[in-house]
């Protein structure tokens with residue numbers, strides 16, 4: 001997102017957030033921008049020089065906010081995956097590699113399982129064509 005200081009032909013200044021510079025240009029050319037005060041569609045960029053510092057700070061704040069929102073969304077998604085796994089799969093703890101192999105070779109009932117595997121075990125499983133997925137588990141996962 002990018003913030004532009006805009007100005008209509010009646011010298012009303014206002015701010016507009018745009019996805020990027022090209023979006024601003026497109027909306028400007030398409031006459032989609034109008035002054036919130038008088039409704040004039042004759043809108044252009046106002047000189048931003050005196051506000052450059054503030055603008056950059058706002059941009060940084062926006063950036064930080066976006067990163068926080070993204071981190072939050074990732075955590076939520078992981079929590080959902082985890083809840084789904086815990087509900088539908090059997091926890092086998094550190095016997096994961098052993099159980100996954102048994103299921104793969106038909107020595108145990110086919111079912112979803114989850115647990116811990118070392119990186120070496122995971123590589124071996126994948127080499128054997130066993131379908132495993134590594135998930136970054138959240139901190140408060142119950143210890144087994």
Ligand SMILES: [Zn+2]
Pocket residue numbers: 008009010011012035036037038039040
């Ligand atoms: Zn205006």
